[in-house]
Amino acid sequence: MTRIIDGKAAASRLRERVKERVGSFVAGGGPVPGLTVVLVGRHPASLAYVGTKTRMAAEVGMNGRLLELPESTTTEQLLGVIATLNEAEDVHGILVQLPLPGHVDESAVLDAIRPDKDVDGFHPLNVGRLFSASGGIPEDLLLPCTPKGCLILLRETLGDLRGRRAVVVGRSNIVGKPVAALLLAADCTVTIAHSRTTDLPSLCRTADILVAAVGRPQMIRGDWVAEGATVIDVGINRVEQPDGASRLVGDVAFDEAAERAGAITPVPGGVGPMTVACLLDNTLIAAGASQGMPA
Numbered sequence: 001m002t003r004i005i006d007g008k009a010a011a012s013r014l015r016e017r018v019k020e021r022v023g024s025f026v027a028g029g030g031p032v033p034g035l036t037v038v039l040v041g042r043h044p045a046s047l048a049y050v051g052t053k054t055r056m057a058a059e060v061g062m063n064g065r066l067l068e069l070p071e072s073t074t075t076e077q078l079l080g081v082i083a084t085l086n087e088a089e090d091v092h093g094i095l096v097q098l099p100l101p102g103h104v105d106e107s108a109v110l111d112a113i114r115p116d117k118d119v120d121g122f123h124p125l126n127v128g129r130l131f132s133a134s135g136g137i138p139e140d141l142l143l144p145c146t147p148k149g150c151l152i153l154l155r156e157t158l159g160d161l162r163g164r165r166a167v168v169v170g171r172s173n174i175v176g177k178p179v180a181a182l183l184l185a186a187d188c189t190v191t192i193a194h195s196r197t198t199d200l201p202s203l204c205r206t207a208d209i210l211v212a213a214v215g216r217p218q219m220i221r222g223d224w225v226a227e228g229a230t231v232i233d234v235g236i237n238r239v240e241q242p243d244g245a246s247r248l249v250g251d252v253a254f255d256e257a258a259e260r261a262g263a264i265t266p267v268p269g270g271v272g273p274m275t276v277a278c279l280l281d282n283t284l285i286a287a288g289a290s291q292g293m294p295a
């Protein structure tokens with residue numbers, strides 16, 4: 001029987017644990033953790049995501065704030081906003097929603113966020129710490145949220161990951177590369193595949209753990225999946241239906257893959273909900289570190 005990995009339930013459990021820890025942190029004299037999400041412009045998917053992030057922050061007892069800036073915001077103006085947030089004592093986590101408008105220098109912006117407030121884990125210092133971790137990932141390291149969510153789901157599904165063969169399809173800075181670094185730190189044997197990889201189906205069939213993060217609807221077919229493999233589908237693609245309606249699908253052809261996989265995440269309801277829960281976890285870690293305490 002294929003296990004459908006319930007990311008919605010796992011995320012709800014994680015948020016519940018964060019809520020309890022926020023309660024004890026504040027009761028122990030800590031500040032209310034503050035998360036500021038910065039949205040530049042009105043990218044439709046981003047609008048929905050940032051709303052969820054600030055609402056769920058409030059639900060676990062944090063101060064979730066949304067800072068909406070016009071599409072015309074320049075790099076310099078955004079750097080000014082970040083400098084202010086870097087200094088604000090009640091802001092423990094800063095997240096600049098991506099994608100930014102084309103005229104904004106994305107890496108200048110991400111580099112400007114103070115590493116100890118970088119709840120996205122995108123700052124080069126945090127990326128470097130992740131890639132150079134040896135003997136385990138430090139508990140207080142701010143990890144990118146989606147990869148962290150993938151690892152939690154994999155540990156809940158498989159337990160010990162040591163020695164497993166992992167294939168990560170996709171090499172983005174947001175998902176592919178950090179997920180590969182986390183799997184490597186968990187002692188998996190990791191291959192990163194991408195658009196120039198030759199014979200991708202055969203490579204995928206070698207995987208005990210297959211992570212799909214390419215952003216191409218249902219690209220990974222059922223016969224690319226080894227019998228019993230664990231499949232983590234990070235893709236969230238909106239596709240038009242013949243009747244004009246649209247629905248969300250992953251990067252994996254779910255029905256086909258589920259016939260062979262031992263366990264698989266659905267879309268929606270798999271990795272997606274974990275991303276926000278991990279963001280809240282990171283915000284609490286950052287708030288704890290600001291007080292010199294583990295949260």
Ligand code: GUN
Nearest residue numbers: 095096097098099120145
């Ligand atoms: N856009 C899509 N995913 C993410 C994410 O994890 N963080 C930010 N900041 N923007 C995103």
